[in-house]
Amino acid sequence: MSLHMRLAAAGSPLSDASSYVLGMPHLCPNGLSENWLWKELGHRHWNLIAQAYGRAAAGFGPKGGQPIYAAFRNISLHGGDLGGVRENDSLDVRSTITSLSETRVVSRHVAACRDRLIADVEMTSVFVRRQAEGVNRSIIRVRIEGPGGAEPSGETMASHPSYSRRATSAQDTFVDEREVGTMAIETCPHLDFNGAGLLYFSSFIAAVDRAEWHLVGKRSGLLATRERRAVFYANIEVGDDLTVRMLTAQDGTACRHRALLSASVDGKLLAEVVTDRMMA
Structure with missing residues (x-):
């Protein structure tokens, strides 16, 4: 698939396109910093979820309850050419929600430089919250229902069938x-x-x-x-x-x-x- 087709396929109403002039925070000795890329795409993924639910400022879940987060279940990077960029290059990133439900979100991110594919990334997250405040091992999956509401799905992260595969x-x-x-x-x-x-x-x-x-x-x-x-x-x-x-x-x-x-x-x-x- 050509880069133009990849970018076109990534289009949807819930999307965001940005350009970055690459400097020291974005780079490592061999090109694009993968660590920076994951952090930036994780932030874009969250912003798309907030855009989808229309409540970026208020967050998710009822007031006074345990905060709800989007925890990544799996991520993948394909077609990587991270070594193909250098300082002052312009990196174009198109991010799109490709699947959205009350239990999970899938986003796709296509990064390109001078019409050359640098990375094609897919990220899947599920909604979670702690059962006990401050205890990460108490995290369970929840289902987002309606404005500000959430219901437990009755599953821990590891017990969900998709985790056993x-x-x-x-x-x-x-x-x-x-x-x-x-x-x-x-x-x-x-x-x-x-x-x-x-x-x-x-x-x-x-x-x-x-x-x-x-x-x-x-x-x-x-x-x-x-x-x-x-x-x-x-x-x-x-x-x-x-x-x-x-x-x-x-x-x-x-x-x-x-x-x-x-x-x-x-x-x-x-x-x-x-x-x-x-x-x-």
């Missing part, structure tokens, strides 16, 4: 998968947690990148992301740490691996991330 299984991805090692990641509330007190979804990806740098080798610093897929199962409390177990398959031109992220405190599976990189 491993969208990023080794069998679907690699034939020669082998275990590389395990790395402990110490989280920091100033860097890794968002304003809702949750470990931010981009911090899961950052943890995988740190583990890759340590376990796979420094040659990974020469590579840029071509594909990334992640599915999220649970969150942790501020002060808890992560353990990243990495399995990899490599050839001469690419770095491909699957990472299992778990809570260091109890071993609970938090996320599964598949990465495919190539020379920038």
